[in-house]
Amino acid sequence: MPLNIPVTRTTSPKPIPADVGTSFGGYFTDHMFLMDYDVDRGWHDHRIVPFGNLSLHPSAAAIQYGQSIFDGYKAYRCQDDIIRLFRPHAHLDRINGSAARLCMPAIDQADVLEAMVRLVDLDRDWVPRQPGTALYVRETMIGTEGFMAVRPSRRYTFMIFLSPVGSYYAEGSDPVRILASEAHVRAARGGIGSAKAAANYCASLLASEQAKAEGHTQVLWLDSVERRYLEEVGTMNVMLRVDDEIVTPPLSDSILPGVTRDTALALLRGWGERVSERQIAIEDVMAGIRSGAIAELWGLGTAAVVSPIGYLTYRGETVTVGDGKTGPTTSRLYDEITRLHTQAGDGPHGWRVAVPS
Numbered sequence: 138m139p140l141n142i143p144v145t146r147t148t149s150p151k152p153i154p155a156d157v158g159t160s161f162g163g164y165f166t167d168h169m170f171l172m173d174y175d176v177d178r179g180w181h182d183h184r185i186v187p188f189g190n191l192s193l194h195p196s197a198a199a200i201q202y203g204q205s206i207f208d209g210y211k212a213y214r215c216q217d218d219i220i221r222l223f224r225p226h227a228h229l230d231r232i233n234g235s236a237a238r239l240c241m242p243a244i245d246q247a248d249v250l251e252a253m254v255r256l257v258d259l260d261r262d263w264v265p266r267q268p269g270t271a272l273y274v275r276e277t278m279i280g281t282e283g284f285m286a287v288r289p290s291r292r293y294t295f296m297i298f299l300s301p302v303g304s305y306y307a308e309g310s311d312p313v314r315i316l317a318s319e320a321h322v323r324a325a326r327g328g329i330g331s332a333k334a335a336a337n338y339c340a341s342l343l344a345s346e347q348a349k350a351e352g353h354t355q356v357l358w359l360d361s362v363e364r365r366y367l368e369e370v371g372t373m374n375v376m377l378r379v380d381d382e383i384v385t386p387p388l389s390d391s392i393l394p395g396v397t398r399d400t401a402l403a404l405l406r407g408w409g410e411r412v413s414e415r416q417i418a419i420e421d422v423m424a425g426i427r428s429g430a431i432a433e434l435w436g437l438g439t440a441a442v443v444s445p446i447g448y449l450t451y452r453g454e455t456v457t458v459g460d461g462k463t464g465p466t467t468s469r470l471y472d473e474i475t476r477l478h479t480q481a482g483d484g485p486h487g488w489r490v491a492v493p494s
């Protein structure tokens with residue numbers, strides 16, 4: 138049954154940027170969706186309101202103890218001028234997985250998808266038109282109950298807001314420089330690394346800032362126990378080609394199950410590539426790059442889509458991946474995934490959901 142979502146329209150619409158450039162999160166649209174939860178009433182008060190600040194208890198669980206999760210994906214203006222969401226169901230499944238890990242309540246996926254479609258429809262003029270751009274859809278759930286004991290909050294707010302975004306990296310898909318971190322890990326075995334939890338991001342900041350200060354773009358994260366096996370790169374999943382095999386680390390409780398990773402695996406298998414989800418050790422990656430067996434290494438995520446890695450530094454040694462330029466598998470994946478995002482028609486697998494005007 139369609140939800141009754143009351144809409145309060147803004148009385149002061151903002152100017153829509155003519156060109157978002159390379160902005161990621163520099164602009165927010167005019168409206169947002171909110172709903173609240175408490176243990177007695179479940180989710181209630183679904184509403185679309187003007188985009189604006191929240192009012193929170195200073196002792197809210199999200200602020201004090203980090204009960205805060207999010208998810209994000211993009212809506213594209215396609216070649217037939219229809220706006221479509223890319224794989225929203227996969228992202229809705231994932232936010233419920235994140236919620237379960239942090240003892241937060243599940244959302245009703247059908248209700249939230251309906252809210253997303255209505256919100257994107259209301260702010261549809263904000264979906265940018267330039268190639269490489271999109272409307273980023275950010276979902277967030279926070280614990281809002283004000284208390285001091287450490288236990289799950291009994292109240293939550295769930296919100297969706299929208300941001301027109303450009304290409305994530307300043308140089309588009311120019312290969313990046315990464316540093317394999319020995320001192321820091323992103324996520325511990327048994328921890329919350331497979332949840333899209335706010336806390337995982339602040340856990341990554343120090344290593345990332347130190348790497349940037351030394352001229353690297355991102356950190357290559359190794360596993361927390363042996364500090365050997367590749368896990369992720371920055372806030373992306375990682376994949377590489379070793380001779381005729383494509384390798385990506387298997388999902389675990391310290392790896393975020395990326396939707397872009399899943400899309401890439403489906404495409405690669407469809408092309409007849411030999412794909413392995415297996416552990417790969419940093420010393421084997423360094424040796425493979427030195428010998429030329431590994432000539433391509435890339436990151437995968439919604440923001441940058443496919444991000445080629447040109448240089449890898451580990452224990453003071455820097456190796457150039459291939460010729461330091463974007464390789465053929467990396468380019469083909471980038472081209473094919475971005476084509477899937479914006480092509481006319483609903484496309485395969487029920488991955489895309491149209492926003493009817």
Ligand SMILES: *Cc1c(COP(=O)(O)O)cnc(C)c1O
Pocket residue numbers: 209333369371372373374393394395396397398437438439440
């Ligand atoms: C969001 C995220 C990814 C990429 O997931 P997508 O669904 O492809 O956007 C990968 N790693 C981490 C740590 C993330 O937070």
